[in-house]
Every structure is written in structure tokens, then in C-alpha cells.
Amino acid sequence: MRVPFVKMHGLGNDFIVLDARAGGVPAMDARLAAALADRKTGIGCDQLILIEPSELATFRMRIFNADGSEVEACGNATRAVGLLHGAEATIETLGGLLKAAPADGGIAVDMGEPRFDWQAIPLAYAMDTLTMPVGWEDLDAPAAVNVGNPHVVFFVPDCGAVEVERLGPLIEHDPLFPARINVNIATVASRSHIRLRVWERGAGETRACGTGACATAIAAMRRGLVDRQVTVSLAGGDLAIGWGADNRITMTGPAVESFRGTFDAADYGVAG
Incomplete structure (x- = not known):
């Protein structure tokens, strides 16, 4: 099973972004996230970002650190997925609802209180x-x-x-x-x-x-x-x-798409 990904970064804080809203993305856990994040044997990143459907917002964002641990929020990643979306969006996270929109200087994110x-x-x-x-x-x-x-x-x-x-x-x-x-x-x-x-x-x-x-x-x-x-x-x-x-806190800054590609889920022990 080949899985598409987007490699992005915000000021050098880099991400693998997987869009699971249309399916075709394996179930994410700490082991798989850490394997993909490995810079020698995987794709390499600081965080892996999983975009999922949401009943509360435009979409849901899950964030896995390079060690596989799932965390509540990431400001740079919020700008990155905001750039991918290309329009104003509300984003569900474990840390609460965020808002992202295009702005002078990149993407502006309402980070809440x-x-x-x-x-x-x-x-x-x-x-x-x-x-x-x-x-x-x-x-x-x-x-x-x-x-x-x-x-x-x-x-x-x-x-x-x-x-x-x-x-x-x-x-x-x-x-x-x-x-x-x-x-x-x-x-x-x-x-x-x-x-x-x-x-x-x-x-x-x-x-x-x-x-x-x-x-x-x-x-x-x-x-x-x-x-x-x-x-x-x-x-x-x-x-x-x-x-x-x-x-409320507002953070504004750039985000960049680096490249797109696919990986074979079987290479990471995930059945097709």
C-alpha cells in the first residue's frame, strides 16, 4: 500500500503531513510515527501530522513527535496545514480548537487563551x-x-x-x-x-x-x-x-511545502 505524504516546514521545524480524510492512510500509532520520523531509515521529521475528518471543525489535526508520542498542539504545524488548506479554517486538536487563515507574512493562527x-x-x-x-x-x-x-x-x-x-x-x-x-x-x-x-x-x-x-x-x-x-x-x-x-494569542509566520512523495506501508510493518 503506497501512502502519499507532503513534507513541509515552518522556520525549519519540519513535518510529514498525511491526509487521512479520504482514506488510504494506515492507522497511526507511536511505533509507526517514530519509524516514519527517523531521519536515517524513514522519511525524517520533527513531527508527523495526521489530518482527519472532524465533526467540530474544518478538520482534525493529530500531532506525533519524533519519538512517537502524541501531543496536544504545534503552532508551526498549524501554519503548515493552514497553508495546505489554502483558506480560513478551524482545526480540532487535543489542545482545543484553533483557527488559521492566510495573512501578510504567511499564516495567522488564533492559538486560543x-x-x-x-x-x-x-x-x-x-x-x-x-x-x-x-x-x-x-x-x-x-x-x-x-x-x-x-x-x-x-x-x-x-x-x-x-x-x-x-x-x-x-x-x-x-x-x-x-x-x-x-x-x-x-x-x-x-x-x-x-x-x-x-x-x-x-x-x-x-x-x-x-x-x-x-x-x-x-x-x-x-x-x-x-x-x-x-x-x-x-x-x-x-x-x-x-x-x-x-x-487570545495570535501567531503569524511562514510555512513552506518542501516536496511530495509516497511510501510503502509494508516497509514499516503495515499490511496493505
Whole structure:
């Protein structure tokens, strides 16, 4: 059974997109998702995106990290499927309903409202999520926010000097975070500009993370470090993040289709 796919990326955060609305796509599980995501023996990606029919929205989007774990939200992937759709759409995700539409600068996504309660992150026990009384070596006093998936945000003088590859997995798997956590290391450059690196839960350090940019911007806004409209610069490029008076987050940025192809499901142990 040959299965069509679209390879896409948002600022270098890359995806395999499978459209299951018309059938012809094998049932997805952690093993198959991880096999397809493998960059040596599969197609290769940070996340695998499965588009399915929805009774609540234009379509449903399921998101699998490179390790096969299914997660709630991905801002860059939302822009990618918005680009594929080519028109305004509502998108059902495990993290809630999102909206995507063409805009100047690419695709604009309504990411919904941020959540700050410790149980919504979730954390293992109650604490202030604006300035958490915890730390890992030189990284301390982070903020936590859920923007469809869980994030912790550290503000440092120079995010480029942090050993993200070493500290990222240490924090991601800390017992404080029962659902694991996405780790954001940020430097505030001005009232309108943040530099950011992200260790993504289940994927490692990525060139861009849309939800990480949203979470970091919101954390900086809550602390009064930046204005309510800010540019977040990641290794892959820039995202514009706004937090409106209606408490909703808007993320705007590019998405790109790289190529299309097919794979033989039998090569991954899936019967035709």
C-alpha cells in the first residue's frame, strides 16, 4: 500500500503531513510515527501530522513527535496545514480548537487563551507559575504556561550560551512535570524582540517552535518585560506574537511545502 505524504516546514521545524480524510492512510500509532520520523531509515521529521475528518471543525489535526508520542498542539504545524488548506479554517486538536487563515507574512493562527494554573500546566504540586521557586543549575525561577501544550520559560542574559542539549532533557523529564515539559530559554533583546531556543518535548532542540514562541512571549508580557506585540527570533526565523485584549494569542509566520512523495506501508510493518 503506497501512502502519499507532503513534507513541509515552518522556520525549519519540519513535518510529514498525511491526509487521512479520504482514506488510504494506515492507522497511526507511536511505533509507526517514530519509524516514519527517523531521519536515517524513514522519511525524517520533527513531527508527523495526521489530518482527519472532524465533526467540530474544518478538520482534525493529530500531532506525533519524533519519538512517537502524541501531543496536544504545534503552532508551526498549524501554519503548515493552514497553508495546505489554502483558506480560513478551524482545526480540532487535543489542545482545543484553533483557527488559521492566510495573512501578510504567511499564516495567522488564533492559538486560543493561555492557562497559568499549576494544574493546567500540569505541575506535580501547587506553586506560583509566574516565578516558580525551582531551578536546575544556573537556570532558575522560570515561568510556566500552557498554550495547548505545557511550557516552562527561563529568561537569561544570553540564550546562546546555555547548554540546551544537556539541560533540556534533564528538565523535560523532571518529576515536577508529570506530562513532561517543553523547555524555552529566552533572552529579551528589547520591548518588542525576544531571542529564543526551545528544547521540544519528545523531539529535542528544534529550529523553531510555534507554541514555544507563544508561551515565551506570554511569560515575558506577564512579567512586564515586553509589549503585547513582539517578534520572537528562533534559529529558523521570526514569528510575530500578539496577546489581545480578549486574552487570545495570535501567531503569524511562514510555512513552506518542501516536496511530495509516497511510501510503502509494508516497509514499516503495515499490511496493505
